[in-house]
Amino acid sequence: METVPFVDLKAQYARVKPEVQAAMDNVLDTGAFILGPDVAAFEEEFARYCGVKYSVGVESGTAALRVALQALGIGPGDEVILPANTYIASALAVSQVGAKVVFVDMDETYLIDAARIEAAITPRTKAIMPVHLYGRAVPWEPIVGIAQAHGLRIVEDASQAHGALAGGRRVGSFGDVGCFSFYPGKNLGAYGDAGAVVTDDARIADAVRLERDFGQRYKYEHLVKGDNCRLDSIQAAVLRVKLRYLDDWNANRRAIAMRYDNMLKSIGVEPPARTRSFDDVYHLYVVELGERDRARDLLSGLGIQTGIHYPVPIHLQPAYRDLGLARGSFPKTEAAASQLLSLPMFPELTEAQIERVVAGIQSHLTSVRASTRKAG
Ligand SMILES: *Cc1c(COP(=O)(O)O)cnc(C)c1O
Numbered sequence: 391m392e393t394v395p396f397v398d399l400k401a402q403y404a405r406v407k408p409e410v411q412a413a414m415d416n417v418l419d420t421g422a423f424i425l426g427p428d429v430a431a432f433e434e435e436f437a438r439y440c441g442v443k444y445s446v447g448v449e450s451g452t453a454a455l456r457v458a459l460q461a462l463g464i465g466p467g468d469e470v471i472l473p474a475n476t477y478i479a480s481a482l483a484v485s486q487v488g489a490k491v492v493f494v495d496m497d498e499t500y501l502i503d504a505a506r507i508e509a510a511i512t513p514r515t516k517a518i519m520p521v522h523l524y525g526r527a528v529p530w531e532p533i534v535g536i537a538q539a540h541g542l543r544i545v546e547d548a549s550q551a552h553g554a555l556a557g558g559r560r561v562g563s564f565g566d567v568g569c570f571s572f573y574p575g576k577n578l579g580a581y582g583d584a585g586a587v588v589t590d591d592a593r594i595a596d597a598v599r600l601e602r603d604f605g606q607r608y609k610y611e612h613l614v615k616g617d618n619c620r621l622d623s624i625q626a627a628v629l630r631v632k633l634r635y636l637d638d639w640n641a642n643r644r645a646i647a648m649r650y651d652n653m654l655k656s657i658g659v660e661p662p663a664r665t666r667s668f669d670d671v672y673h674l675y676v677v678e679l680g681e682r683d684r685a686r687d688l689l690s691g692l693g694i695q696t697g698i699h700y701p702v703p704i705h706l707q708p709a710y711r712d713l714g715l716a717r718g719s720f721p722k723t724e725a726a727a728s729q730l731l732s733l734p735m736f737p738e739l740t741e742a743q744i745e746r747v748v749a750g751i752q753s754h755l756t757s758v759r760a761s762t763r764k765a766g
Contacts, residue, residue: 394734394743396695397575401738402639406631410581413627425603426623432630436586439553439633440560440568444595445588447621448602451549451571454585455483455519457619458567461587461597462543464489464516470545471510472519473502474703474720479571480521480547481704489516491713493705495720498663500524500676500730503722504532508540517543522551522561524699525577525643525673530556530564545569549585552578553640555669562588572629577643577673578636580625642737643672646744650675650733653748657755674699675735677751682731685754692750697732 403410417428429447437445448454464470466488472480474493481491492510497503502520518537520528528546537544544565548554551561552570562568572584587598600607605616647670651661654677662676676699679685686696703723705715717724733747 391693394694394746395736396697396732396734397736398738399574399579399736402736405738406635409631410628413631414624417624417627423623425620426626428623428626428630429621432621432626432633433586435630435633436570437588439636440562440588442563442568442588443590444592445586446595446598446602447626448585448587448598449619449621450583451547451569451573451576451585452479452483452486453602453617453619454549454569454571454587455480455545455547456486457598457601457617458545458569458587458589458594459483459487459489459517460601461594462517462545462566464543467514468516469512469514470517470519471507471515472547473521473523474705474723475500475502475700475726476521476523476547476704477549477700478704478707478709479549480519481710484519490514491704491710493715493720493723495722496726497722499526500662500726501526501528502533504529504536507533507536511536511540511542515540515542517545519545519547520565521547521549522554522556524676525551525554525671527551527554527556527561527669530559534564543567549573549576550673551671552576553636554671563590566591567594572625577640577671578629578632580632581628582622582625584621584625584629586621639737640671642739643735644670646735646737646739647672647675649741649744650677650748653744654751657748657752659751659755672735674732676730676732678726678729679731679751679754680729681754681758682729684758685731685751688754688757689747689750692746692753694747694750695734698727698730699732701727703727 433445468489470484475496546565546568548562549571568588572580605612605614
C-alpha cells in the first residue's frame with residue numbers, strides 16, 4: 391500500500407525540475423550568490439504579485455517578521471497583539487525584538503477574533519499582528535479600523551497564505567508590512583530557508599534593506615548596526631520559477647478542498663468553517679474530529695500521513711512560561727489544539743488519494759461509534 395503523504399514536494403519538483411535546474415545553474419555559472427540579479431528580480435516580481443510597491447528578500451519568515459517589527463521601531467517596553475492560535479515563529483519574532491506578546495483567542499474560523507482585540511490594547515500596544523493561518527485571509531476591514539482608531543501599526547504574518555485574497559486584496563498588502571516565509575512546505579516554497587517583507591512604505595523597505603545587509607546601503611558604509619539575514623540568490627532563482635505556478639497550485643488546492651468538503655459532508659463530518667472572504671489558499675486543510683489522536687493513529691496505520699497544527703498552544707509552551715498564562719486562558723485555541731487534524735494537502739493530491747483519506751476517516755467514525763455503543 392502506497393503512503394498518502396501529508397505534503398509531496400517531490401511531485402511538485404517533478405513538474406518544475408528543468409526550469410529550476412536551469413535557474414540554479416545560471417546562478418552557479420554567474421557566481422552571483424549574494425544579492426545577485428535574481429534577488430532584485432524576484433523582489434520586483436513578488437511585489438507586483440502582492441500588489442505593493444516594495445518587497446525585500448530575507449533569510450526566513452521569522453527574520454521577515456523580526457526585521458519588519460524593527461523597521462517599525464518596535465522594541466522593549468512595547469506590546470504586540472497576535473492570535474493565540476499560530477505557529478510559534480509569529481511570537482518568537484516579537485520576543486526577539488524585546489517586545490511583549492499579547493495573545494487574543496481565535497474565532498470559529500481559527501483566525502484572530504477581531505472582536506477581542508480592543509480589550510487587549512494597553513497604552514504600550516504598538517502593533518497588531520494578524521496571521522493568515524492555514525491559508526485563510528484574515529478579513530482586513532475590522533483590523534484596519536481598530537488600528538486606525540488606536541494609532542497602531544499592522545504587521546501581517548502571511549507565511550501560510552501566499553496569494554490569498556481578503557476583500558479583493560492580496561494578503562500582505564493591507565497592513566503597514568506583510569511578512570512571508572518560503573519554507574519548502576509553504577504554498578510558495580524555496581529549496582531551503584527564505585522569506586520576504588512586502589510594503590508600500592519606502593522607509594520601511596529601506597530600513598529592512600539596511601537591516602538584512604550589515605546596515606549598509608553602499609559597501610563599507612554602515613549606517614546602522616544591522617544583521618546579515620539576506621535572501622540567497624539561489625533561493626530567489628527557485629522562487630522566480632515557482633511564483634509563475636503559484637496561482638495554478640492554489641487553484642488546485644481549492645479544488646481539492648472542495649472535494650474534501652463534499653466528501654466529508656457525505657459521511658457526516660462538518661467541513662472547516664469558511665472565512666468571510668472565501669479566497670483561502672488552503673495551506674492546510676483542517677477538520678475537527680472527536681477522538682482526534684485515535685483518528686490519527688488509524689489513518690497512519692492505513693498509510694495516510696496527517697498533521698496537527700498545532701498540538702500545544704504557544705502560551706502553554708515551556709518557552710513562554712514567563713507569561714504566566716495557565717490552561718484555560720484561550721479556550722478556543724486550546725480546544726483546537728486537541729481536536730484539529732490536518733489532512734494531506736498539496737496541489738498534486740489525486741482523487742484516489744482523497745478517497746483513501748475520506749474512507750479512512752469513515753472507518754474512524756465507525757470504530758468510535760462501535761466503542762461508544764460498547765461503553766453504553
Ligand atoms: C512558517 C511560518 C513562520 C516562520 O517562517 P520560517 O521561514 O520557517 O522562519 C512564521 N509564521 C507562520 C504562521 C508560519 O507558518
